[in-house]
Amino acid sequence: MAEVRLQQIRHSYNVDAGEETEYALEKIDQVWEDGGAYALLGPSGCGKSTLLNIVSGLLQPTEGKVFFNNNDVTSTTPDQRNIAQIFQFPVVYDTMTVHDNLAFPLRNRKMGNAEIKERVKTVAEMLDLTASLNQRASGLTADGKQKISLGRGLVRSDVNIMMFDEPLTVIDPHLKWQLRTKLKQLHRQVGFTMVYVTHDQTEALTFADKVAVMFEGEVVQFGTPEELFLSPNHTFVGHFIGSPGMNFLPCELDEGFLVFGGNRIKKSAPITQTETTKKIELGVRPEFIKIDSNGFPVNIIRIDDVGRYRIVKVEHSGYFFNVYVPEEFEVPTENLRVSFDPQNTHIYCDGWLYDKKEPS
């Protein structure tokens, strides 16, 4: 087990190509505490897999250093780093039994048979694989195979960090729930540092204590699921987290108030001279817009019923935004009025959260 520290990491795939250097990763500084559960979340091409490969040692960063427990491991090989990695597609030895698959990393390390037996037994119990220990791995379903991949990491006691690269992509929705909660329970039990890479917000947010949201090679926010939801640092985070994401609307500041479409939303700290040249928007999540007879009028464009709630797409002053309406509330078909929750309406300047501290 280890604390992982990434110091000033930059990476480019074309550094020697003679062209202008393009960086797949820019300025990554991260500390992942020993025993923590972390997620790297972002769309394809945001650099999350590059970062993962730098941590595992499959890739040498162009600049910067990687530390495990304050030891510089930047130039060490993957096997020297003692990492367990679980990929999108389960990697199992089809011709071996489940038992032998789990024992494989221990046999490689020349562990005694009695100890191997004991460890495999413990891990099989954790993963509910005891009944199929003598079965061939080829006969298992995708989730069973993925459990083996996981188990091969868990049997080892020398693992510094366990890394998951989109591990649930090929798993059915119903089994996803089981495997995800299993993973969470295991993390509590074994206390390994775990890093989970995904583009799926639900997987990232439910698994991790802290999530690094990545966009175009940068970590735009590193925070708890709650922080990412309540106060996204950047419009990208607001958009990416939440389904649908945060609404961003043009706004003005007038006599100390934030104004949208002529309606005063909340008190606001004045925006400094330098900021006024930038693009100023307000951000409010669909969940924080209420149907309110004292609010301002909107036109209903469309209502999507998702069962548990409805997403009502509305228009005001030529701008469109989504309103979240739980199952137990009615949506009036005419004269719909809404209000924004001032506590949860934020100002963004050129995409970055401006009013980090709420004025009282």
Next chain:
Amino acid sequence: MALEFKNLSKKEYNVTFIAPFSLKLKPGIFNTILGPTLSGKTTLLRLMAGLEKPTSGEIWHKEINVTKLPVQQRNVAMVYQQFINYPTMTVFENIASPLRVKKITEKEIKSRVHKVAELLKMSPLLKRRPAELSGGQQQRIALARALTKEAELVLLDEPLANLDYKLREELREELPRLFAETGATVVYTTTEPSEALLLGGYSATLHEGRITQYDPTQSLYKDPNSLVAAKTFSDPPLNTVKVEKNSEGIFLEDGAHWKTSKYTNNPNGNYTLGFRAHHLKLFSTKNDDLKLTGEVLVTEISGSESFVHLKANGNNWVVHTHGIYNFKEEEQIEMYLSLSNCYLFDTEGSRVYDE
């Protein structure tokens, strides 16, 4: 009736892949087949397309039996989960390819491709090759091909499964509207209940090769007619519990019960109660709420919502709630469940209604 399947089935080596089913698809309607991996979604689409020879049954199109008609002579388009495009051709040529085999003038081809490219926001990319595009754009080419073909039946086999979450969200919103304009009958497969709900139209639940229900998506979700259909259409998984109904009410194993006159016309005995995770509440909101207790297994928090996994009455349940509740493992918590949010199923798994 645009397309009708009569008693269609597929069996091979005595293994039933698709159990006999009959279905009438209305023209211009978006249909979603919802079922887990290996439930037979792809086989079903291939049968519909005519790519697979049925073991029994017939396919009728506009009052004509087309069962034996080769696939080339049917007006069908299919899009797969994997992005399939011609790598050496430009985006334009990829989209135009189904028109090249028809006798259509160059002018007409151009106009159709540009129209569809416009619709899919691909106009600036027409001169590029597929490999230069992102996954979402590549899948848009395949969708564009299906659109230019102006097929009467469009089959989409998990077309968004290989795309990023956010991209999926975007395309999912576009899809029904795109095809609505063409008047095509669309059949779309997915493993995700939320996707079916967002796509609207009609849905069919598929379980082990059997179509268990076909109805407008909203009513299928809110009013499943069997335990299997309810389970297929629930994410998080449907919570279930065995109950006993007697003249006093409905009793759970631990003695908790609703004193109710509901379901009085149904015989006393054993039933299964099913309810969705968001209907199991942490606070009482309704008059007929039953207080239940459970032991927390693990809690997942997604920023604005919590999923509390727990053990209650010998079952694993999930509470899906707004707000953040970080319960400890093994903590005993109270929950509330209203009978009006529950479905009752008989021992065969058929829905029992309060009549």
